[in-house]
Amino acid sequence: MMPSSEAAVSSDTKPPLLIISYSPIARDARVLRQIELFQGRYDLTTVGFGPAAPGVGQHHEIHVHVGLSRRIRGYAEAALLRLKLYRLMYWSDPLVRATRRALRLYRPERILANDIYTVPLALHLAPDTTHTDLHEYYPGLHDDSAQWRRLRQPYLTWLVEKYAPRAASATTVGEEIADRYHQHGVHAAVVVNAPERKGFTPGAVSSPIRLVHAGAALPTRKIEKMMRAVAESTADIELSVLLTPNTPAYVSKLEALALELGPRVRMIPPVAHENLLQTLNSFDVGIHVLPPTVTNQALALPNKFFDFVQARLGIIIGPTPGMARLINEHDLGTVTSGFEVEDIRATLDALTAARVSEWKRAADRASEVLSSATQLPVWAKAIDALSAPH
Template sequence: MTRRRPRPRLLILSFFDISVDPRVMKQVRLFARDYDVTTCSPGPLPHPDVAHIPLDESWVPDRGRIGNLVDDVAREREWFRWSYRQTPIVKQARRKLRGRRFDVAIANDADAVGVASGIVGASRVHADLHEFFPGLPQPEGLLGDRQRRYWTWLVRRHCAAAASATTVGAEIARRYAEYGVTPGVVTNATHRHDLPVRATGTPLRLVHSGNPFRDRGLGEIMRAVAASTSEVTLDLYLMTHNQVELAAVVELADALGDRIRVLEPVGQDELVETLNRYDVGIHVLPPTSENNSLALPNKFFDFVQARLAIIVGPSLEMARIVREHGLGIVTDDFSEESIRRSLDALTPDAVDAAKRAADAAAHTLSAESQVDVWSDAVAAIVSRRGVRS
């Protein structure tokens, strides 16, 4: 009787709630089929076929007066290794994972890679970097400069030592090469949906989904819709966790008139079907940070799977894909006036053509065409390093 080979044990580590993170949930669903998966993150069990080690985001250890003094000195003198190990969620994850055995780990984002490396060894870690961490927005001054150096240290010290890495776009991957990391690319593509290409009528129905943050350019989009000479409406499905910024968007929508509505957010499992009822997805994201200028977010791919025409600003990655596949319009810049000119030029025939282009590109721009990069990277680690007894 032949013994069945043991399935490799995979740790998927994140310092954010995996159950509401579409990117990490793709990893969980992908690997639960062939690996013994353990997830470790804040939040609930993300999938019935995995084990879960929960982290408490609110937990802060009592460091005492001496410990706090040492932490202050460490920050001032940039003892980054000390500061990293004393970060509450890092300390908690290391404690909860200590003594557990895994054959391979996926660490999501730069701050999780050091913990995963401490558990399985850097040669068994795949780092999935959701943003360009050296370019995260920071306040001006000494504190912001120090924080940028800290993120750069994390990337050079931990991410560059990992066995392999991926990130969300080709331009971000090129930027990481300057820091000793050579990531593959797994975009934030949405799973393929088989949805109809709906005929376009009037008024043209625009839609946006996401967070109500003021640096996302929602004000410019809303004012452009209100001022457009075309018959257009805009529905905004906005997350509710930032009530202050959400209230500001609602107030502006009320002031601009009945072309614009702010609606309750829709769950990820029904979002694409909801978007399919519209004509145009719009996301004109001002380059207020390096990551914003390089962004290629989930919502862009949601629009594709919903078979919508798409309007974006001249952001490097989004503009490239819109032009490559004929998905819609790239505005001249990120201003209200530029958005308004693009809206004024919209016609039902042009929108119908862009919708058909989205349908033609739906498989190429789906998650199914991307996730093999993760599969191959993790399998390569297991092949090289073996399954521990």
């Protein structure tokens, strides 16, 4: 969606824009929003994994060889990190080298660089006309691991502090993460992960009340705690869990747990991203109690929160500040007192159809302000401000 205050550039005079993301671009919801926003006003070139997304003029698919070379690279990285040879670590990275090869004949005038790993390369190619969009707080990505804190955290902090402040502008996904980046000298505006507003209406509350959790299967998220809380609750509820198979062994563990817990908890197959909101709309309450096992989870304001709003669901979350702030501001649902099974169960025990119905109506009222329509102008202003070098 293009902000109404900005006129689209005609197809004959569209300036070029390079979007780099080390992700499967055609399935990356945030990058897809960037592409949808800019395809009518810029001649788009993308670099990333997998096939091109619709609306892109040219796409460079990055391939990195695996096998023995990956093992050798692992040993090399361990040595480089221990010796703090961070510059060599970055520029010898196979991803960076593959990207440089893909763009060897391309001279970008302006770049939208997604996540910190693309920023040094983007600044090398377009030192004065790069915008960086930081999807995560990288120094807190896996800080539950002592080895990661010892080796990777200093490297990522170096990347952030050396390169991100040099970008012409920056954005990130939430106020809490923006505050953390400010401590590293990065002044980032906020574009939350909200989808386009959908025309759903709040459905009648089911009996039993139908809860849903949808997202990545990551062990740090402790999804089993929500499942156990539902199974132990005295409320008339059931839970469906839709997970992408990020960690197959963890999915298998949860499938076994669902069978053990009984019929009120079930695993159902994930759906394609374009069908997710329609699927969610058939439920009553979205639940996402995300324990702060790593800093990034403590700061989270994820896609699924806004997906729940657009699907017109009530929302139950843990006391994660970014999500709790919006829950309370818009009366969208409730916040558990903590992240443990007993905290979640206490909240579930108090569920009633009347409360859930109120939350669903509140989601409908908030669906415009918590949609991409209020967010995309931030990106539009930042990219439009990048003037091509002379």
